[in-house]
Amino acid sequence: MQIIMQNIHKAFGTNEVLTGVDFDLLEGEVHALMGENGAGKSTMMNVLTGLHARDKGTITIDGKETYFKNPKEAEQNGITFIHQELNIWPEMTVLENLFIGKELKNAFGLLKMKEMKALAKKQFEKLSVSIPLDKEAESCSVGEQQMIEIAKALMTDAKVIIMDEPTAALTEREISKLFDVITSLKKEGVSIVYISHRMEEIFAICDRITVMRDGKTVDTKEIPETNFDEVVRKMVGRELTDRFPKRNQELGETVLQVKGLTKKGIFEDVSFSVLEGEIVGVSGLMGAGRTEIMRAIFGLDAMDSGEIWLEGKKVIIKSPDQAVKLGIGFITEDRKDEGLILDFSISDNMILPTLSSFAPKGLINDKSTKEFVDMLIKRLTVKTESPDIAIGKLSGGNQQKVVIAKWIGIGPKLLILDEPTRGVDVGAKREIYQLMNELTERGVAIIMISSELPEILGMSDRILVVHEGKISGVLAKEDATQEKIMTLATGGQ
Amino acid sequence: MNSIQSDSKPGMKNMMNAVTQKLGPLLGLIILVAIVSILNPSFLEPLNILNLLRQVAINALIAFGMTFVILTGGIDLSVGAILALSSALTAGLIVYGFDPIVAMIIGCILGGLMGMVNGLFITKGKMAPFIATLATMTIFRGLTLVYTDGNPITILGENYLFQLFGRGYFLGIPVPAITMIITFAILYIVLHKTPFGRKTYAIGGNEKAAFISGIKVQKVKVMIYGLSGMLAALAGAILTSRLNSAQPTAGTSYELDAIAAVVLGGTSLSGGKGRIFGTLIGALIIGTLNNGLNLLGVSSFYQMVVKGIVILIAVLLDRKK
Amino acid sequence: MNSIQSDSKPGMKNMMNAVTQKLGPLLGLIILVAIVSILNPSFLEPLNILNLLRQVAINALIAFGMTFVILTGGIDLSVGAILALSSALTAGLIVYGFDPIVAMIIGCILGGLMGMVNGLFITKGKMAPFIATLATMTIFRGLTLVYTDGNPITILGENYLFQLFGRGYFLGIPVPAITMIITFAILYIVLHKTPFGRKTYAIGGNEKAAFISGIKVQKVKVMIYGLSGMLAALAGAILTSRLNSAQPTAGTSYELDAIAAVVLGGTSLSGGKGRIFGTLIGALIIGTLNNGLNLLGVSSFYQMVVKGIVILIAVLLDRKK
Amino acid sequence: KPDKKESLKDMKIGLSVSTLNNPFFVSLKDGVMKEVKALGIDVIVVDAQNDSAKQVNDVEDLIQQGVDVLLINPTDSAAISTAVQSANNIGIPVITLDRSADKGKVEALVASDNIKGGEMAANYMVEKLGEQANVAELEGVPGASATRERGKGFHNIADQKLNVIAKQAADFDRSKGLTVMENLLQANPDMKAVFVHNDEMALGAIEAINSSGKDIMVIGFDGNEDAISAIQAGKMEATVAQQPELIGKLAVDAAKDVLQGEKVEELIAAPLKLVTKDK
């Protein structure tokens, strides 16, 4: 199948998101679509598949102008979209999820369970996925859920598959499995639109690349004819120097020390410490238990045993408000679900953990609030016209900066960052790294969970590797390599 | 990788959960029946059980429709008013000279249409189900009163089939109970064995994703509210036959009993999770309470207190499992 | 990047939205008042306006509490029953010999405690607010009937202050209206100017995020349900004084009127979005409807239909803006 | 304060009814309407839908419209007092129908004697079944004055001469009458008769008794059309018939007299009569 999209325009109300995008897809190619957060990549694909109607422009499929009315119609015509946000029903089984909206039924209108099971099994085998079909989707890890989505898409006999950040939640292993699948799909003549913020992947798997900026196409090139720096320059519109900014490392006293943290079946005997000004990276496979450990430290989940020491004093943290009082901040991995109140303004989100300090006499002081918020917006270079704009309107990277700002506001001793750059574009990523560095220079201790090995290697002073809920190794910055981390993460084979 | 290892345990846990989810309400019912029959053995007499089934039928039918609605994450406060309006219209048709059975069928269709009106406000009008059906509840009730001028409609004649429908027996079983069981069987299949049922769950679980997955969310919702209205009208037909008249105030606050039955049956008010079998059990629990407390001579004031407490306990236990 | 470009215009749109959000319900009220007073000029007579304010006070007070509850994404169906129970207990204390004002204060505290019981079931018991308060509604109503034995409690004596509270005038304004306005002023400040108010919105906007930000979600919720209960009891005290008796069936279905007022005022049932000023307007709209339709001699049956339609239209317009 | 009205043409009556969801009150209203039409008087009707608080508001709204006289059918005798007092304050005369007002000045109460009606039912049972027969009672809306008074009258006699083995509330509602009766039958197989506080409930109870195949004497209250035909068909034993239309008519007549400055009786009783198959 061959698709040509020309001069596509799309506005949401007065917000002009696409202002003349050109994009074309050849049969059997893997075409990367890159651009900063909010550049309009997802919107472009939503226009193609009929979720949004275009305002202007033409779409030609195999030489014929074609406009789909809804995603279902697109799918029936061989175009499948694996969305950036997972479309998973947590309470349904894996099998039910696989067939939602396209169940097989017999002449009486009843479900054909056997056939559906057999089909699902076959598909899972192809992907070498081994999730039981009657498992509830909510007890699957994010990575498993992503694989379910991919399997679902592959079952439609698609001729075009759009993958919107498919690897954001996948481990290296799962990613390499996905790449195998992509390669074999390509051989069958299937075309793939591949949207990702991970540069390595683009160069590893794609044939061509289109870069978008501010709702326009900047350039389309064959992959061998371009390089990392050029792509970044085109995306950001300016030169971006080193990817991981340098920092003067100066470590101080121990801020956090945990001993023997245990929660049955999730993690066991976890002990480590973090120093003033130190960034401790936490690596591991999907579902290794990294998030769970941090949630327990922050008082979000109960644990069975273990001690937490903060600045040499033993503390008991039973709920987040206690953690906040002790000067701990937690930037969760799911920004929209746990980090932000999307309808709230930037300002209201930022002051949330420090509310009472703005109301010494009971009433919130608008002036001091404004000063505080303006200061944070400036310091974190949040791109917004006004602090009173609803945060849901900002791009992903800017949203993430507001989450960080919120925690900087409490004057933290310890910041826990769980996948701080997930789904964030290169430009914003670098600014977040810069910010982490500034914080450590002021003596803040940082724990950073990340599934991106380059990030772990580039940013951490020390690296903890978690395997099945246990710390399987600690690596100093100097000794760490991708291979060593992967070995520890998979249990040391 | 990891998935393989972590399976064995969650698998077991899942199964246990599934068992308690399925059996939790049933267990509650059994305990309740045991208590009542120890205190008053006449509860278990076949005649009383049949009695109870007949009494339960009306609430159960409404609650079946409510189950679909709640599974989509909605709520339908208008069922009691739809029951009354469709019942009044049915009776009006009978008085006008229609064959009672034909009138009943028309009544059910009208009930279905009223439900679809709800569905349209909720989907096309993007209104919260609570407020849309609160408004139509008031409107339908008002229309009933306007139509009947506040008086019951009587003189429904002596049509045998019509009288059978609410009062009769078939093979010794009250006809309303049979209607309830047949309806249950059909809806069980619809909910658990057809794409329509899957879509119902999918909408409740994640509406946006359902839409993106090509489910015609609006159409399905309108049909579900229509189903709810139609079942309320069916319940109304039973009531009309039983009372041999259409009462303008019939069905007042039936929506609350139906919702209670659904929730007692383990269906979550936030949608996407639950089973219609549970609703049947939930309706039986409420019926047993009403019937049992009466048999035990508990004053109606204390009955309210006991019913409230039972709902609290049942839901709390359900949370803990 | 993108945000800068797109801001200027949405900024305007935001402002427009904010204006219609603030003025939408008010506009609705003005139109309604205009229509009614054209049809019957006596509506605008000062005496009738004062009359209307007094009539609105009870619903408005309950609706203020309901606003907080709904802003957190919850609902409180038990307010009518709390009103009745606290009113009965207050009357009981007066009959027992307590000073009526002291009894009233105790009644409000008891109402607050009943509300906190709701809050505990919802937070500690992890129950859906709808079902928890549905159960306590039944329980509180049952307890009222048990306590009063179904009879109104009368002979509340001739305490001047107590009688003033529901029936009196202060500077020519009915005391219930004054109570309503003072309460409104206090709650307005609490909701819009204090951390507590911000937390209320935050919980409704995203409960998980609020919790992770260190807000004591459970504590805030329990306080909010307590507030709702206390305001219901305060409304109950006014009613007790107005009716010079505690009626066991008082407050039946008041929860629905209160919810309607909140929604008419533009507060979203899904929480996090809305304003207490809107609720005041919403209560006035309902009050104007009740009073106006009476003045226009519309029969009570048609009144129900009209009220339902007005709610539908108002909410639909609100959606479209 | 309204002036004394010579001509009926300028007279405006306000009628506040407790509820129009019950045929009894609909007849009562109809009685009022017929009489005002005959006399050429203007009338405004409001319906409190059984809510005492709404009724107080309704009465205020009537006063606002400048009615010359108020006919009030209270939802509750205690709760209506303040409304009566506010009418008194402005000088608008009040007449209550069917139920009394505890406080305030009322020109007249037009009603049946509910206590006496309860007694009539009990006496009839004693007469038919002999002393100490097992009987049950289906009560109306808890707390309503009709419930209280009918119960009181019934027990005045029954507590001595009958054996009341069960009582339950069925809220004056036909469908509740049906289910509550079913349960009472199950719990009390040896019941001989039941006194039901109104005909609506009695008609529900009859359906329950019919399907149980038992033979139980049902005595209702009100004298509804449906009930009378049930009695004629032999499905129901008797009813204590009230005359709601007459109550309405008598109230209008009294109102007219009051406005024309004539004296009226404080208690105007609408006669009750026991209706059975024979009479």
Ligand SMILES: Nc1ncnc2c1ncn2[C@@H]1O[C@H](COP(=O)(O)OP(=O)(O)OP(=O)(O)O)[C@@H](O)[C@H]1O
């Ligand atoms: N349904 C919508 N209504 C209003 N605005 C929208 C809608 N969908 C997207 N937008 C806006 O359109 C812009 C482009 O969004 P889009 O999701 O296409 O970006 P993207 O390039 O996919 O970014 P990311 O890398 O963060 O996924 C953003 O400013 C976003 O806020």
Ligand SMILES: Nc1ncnc2c1ncn2[C@@H]1O[C@H](COP(=O)(O)OP(=O)(O)OP(=O)(O)O)[C@@H](O)[C@H]1O
């Ligand atoms: N809601 C849940 N229900 C059941 N099991 C869960 C749930 N959440 C997490 N788990 C399980 O707990 C374990 C640890 O998960 P956790 O999210 O802490 O892993 P992680 O290392 O942070 O990985 P990720 O990269 O996915 O965040 C996994 O086995 C996961 O499947």
Ligand SMILES: O[C@@H]1[C@H](O)[C@H](O)CO[C@H]1O
């Ligand atoms: O007298 C009336 C009727 O009996 C009616 O059925 C119920 O309310 C009473 O007050």
Ligand SMILES: [Mg+2]
């Ligand atoms: Mg995107």
Ligand SMILES: [Mg+2]
């Ligand atoms: Mg994690």
